[in-house]
Amino acid sequence: MKIVVLNGSPKGDISVTMQYVNYIQKKFAEHEFEIINISQRINQIENDNEIFEEIINEIRSSDGVIWAFPVYVFAVHSSYQRFIELIFERKVQDAFKGKYASIITTSIHFYDHTALNHINSICDDLDMNYTGYFSLHMYDLQKEDIRKNLQIFAQNYFDAIRNNSFTFKNYDKVKYTPIEYTPSITYDKLDTSNKKIVVIADSLENANLNKMVNKFTSSFLKDIELINLQDVDIKGSCLGCMKCGYNYECAYTGKDEYIDLYNNKIKTADIIVFAGAIKYRYLSSEWKRFFDRGFFNTHTPTLLGKQVGFIISGPLKQISNLRQISESYLEWQQANLVGFVTDEHSSNEDIDKELYALTCNLIKLSNINYRKPSTFLGVAGMKIFRDEIWGELRFPFLADHKAYKALNVYDFPQKKYKTRIINSILILMTKIPTIRKAIYSSKMKYNMIESLKKIVEDPTT
Template identity: 60%
Template sequence: MKIVVLNGSPKGDVSVTMRYVAYIQKHYPQHELKVLNIAHQINGIEKNEQEFTRILDEIHSADGVLWAFPLYIFVVIAQYKRFIELIFERNAQAAFKGKYAAVLTTSIHFSDHTAVNYMQGICDDLEMRYVDAFTPHMQDLTLDDGRQALLQFAQHYFTAIEQQHPTLRRFAPLTHSSVHYSPATAPAKLDLLGKRAVVIADSLQNPNLRAMVDGFRNCFVQPPELFCLEDIDIKGGCLGCLQCGYNYECAYTGKDGFIDFFNTHIITADILVFAGAMKDRYLSFAWKRFFDRSFFNTHTPVLQGKQLGFIISGPLAQNQNLAEVFDIYTQWQMATLVGFATDEAPTSAGIDAQLYALACNLTDYSALQYHKPKTFLGVGGWKIFRDEIWGELRFPFVADHKAYKRLGIYRDFPQRNIKSRVGISVLLTMAKVKVIRDSIYKGTMKDNMVEYLDKILDNPNL
């Protein structure tokens, strides 16, 4: 049986993910795993129609397609995303229709679920027969359990193809029939009170997106600055080289204008609004490249305290995975997600109301310097980064380790809270005595849970 492996690593064959593929091939030599280096060779694939057609021919002749990639900023790397866009732009869906598909993505488990959701959605849109996803930690191949699970995943995938198993579709097709939006005058112009607001759009070729950006900016006495990604000198996507790990020095430093743009206009803003039109189940390749290239800051949050909003043309309500991606992104950056405005409302007046509400909330939150508490998405994500950078990833990510010490990210290790550990040890010892245990669990537990909070309420200075 022939399986085409679409490699989403910008490093081509020199990839952790491809080692997992190689391990499958080693143990199932009766099957051919044909690796095509998509992300690494995307420029040639896009420019050379014959190369794109050759890839389609390989897929036509295959029994299955394995989408294999390292996780890059919540989904796939921009170069891989561009290939997915080309499939739809060039009406090449027929090559994928009916093929058995699976996903293999390596990471440290930070938001790997959103990458799987994205790729399963793409497979559903291509009318593929999606079997399953395998999401190992990048080091799981060194573990007995990790290797066993990988081979079990592969066997299940091969069996599904050989026996023509039925598969389940999870994501319905996205539909969008928005009104032609024409902005009205804002009810009252808002004052930014000296705060710097910046709007970044990928492109303003989409009429509704352009109108929404104009409508949003017209909500203010002094319209926020506007920048388009298509006007920024960006030579290419992230290379996955990790050169930035030591001191944030990117391989592109001095070679294009992205880093200067980011440091001059993104870092210095108080309010950031990202505007884009949905393309497949994300935004555009240009936006994905923006987020990937901002990884020159590695895993260090650089948008702390900023208020973030999103203006999106497209059916965001049908694509909650994308909304969650931006929620996680904002919490990872220690910023505040204020909200989304889209062109899904049935009237221009409804879109006006969304844009004005977003503008009001951004202004108010910025004036208050409000910072939302993290949800599970932020708390869980930051515990992953804390542990990984403290441990195995301290090298090569030396810059992160220094920043995490400076930002106090390591302070919440529970073993460092000596007072809590001593107190809990005493309580555990006391609870072994049934009389004391009963008096706590059946008597004072509820009062004890709020006692320390009541002290705060009773303190006139707090």
């Protein structure tokens, strides 16, 4: 059978992900694999309609499609996202309908699930028969048990095609009919309290987004800066070259405006508002390029302590995966997410009220320097980076290693010697039945709150 592999790596054939595809190709030589380097060739694909049609015709003539990609900033590479946009914009969804699809992705398991959810939902939107995913650590191919599982995964995929197996749909179609937003409530303008506020937007040709952004920016006594990504000279997306790993120097340094924008506008702001329109279950590929290019900071948080809000035109409430990507990104960045405002309302007044509430809260929380504690989204994500940078990724990411030492990210439990000694003593004590019974039957729950009660009862705290 013929399998089309859509390669989402900007490095093309020199891709970790493609080594897993090559391994499957080696083990299942009876099948024909047509590997298409999507992200690496996106400019050609977008600008030359003949090349685009050739790819679509390959998909039409295939028995199945494998979406193969590395995870880039919680999702897929921006060039891959642009290809997804082209599929819908050029109305070639029929080429994918009914095709059996699977996903192979590589990462360090930092939010690989949100990338998988995204492509799974795109498969469902395209009416493909989605059979499942295989998500790998970059160097899992070195492990025999992983290689065996990969072969089983591939065999199951080929069996599903051969047997015309029934597959499940995991995502409903998005239904979105917004009102035509027209601001209707006038509020008193707010003092910026000398806070630097930056609004970054794209898709301002979207009428609702344009009006919401204008309503927000006009809510202050002083003018605030509005940056339209479409007016910024950004030569391309992240190349995956990892040149930045040594000292944050990007391959694009001095070649476009992105790095100056990020360093001089984003990093220096107190309050940031991201504004965009949802396109095919994400923001635009331009927004994705913005986030991908931010990787010149590698895995080091750069938005620490900033207050951040989102203004979005689109069905965010139906796309929980996009919301989680946004929440997770800011928790990892150690910024404070103040809220989302969308045009998913039945009245103009509701949008006005949410925009004003966002405005007030951004200023208020910035003035008191508030940041809510991280949830699992931020804590777990940072621990993955901590362990990887301490270990296998210390080289080439030397810049991260230096930053993590300065930020006390290396808070490994084994350094808590007092806790280790106490635990050793208590474990020995539990070997005695009477003591063990006393601890677990009556003392445990009180001991858990003892140190906290001392703080609560101390008048100086």
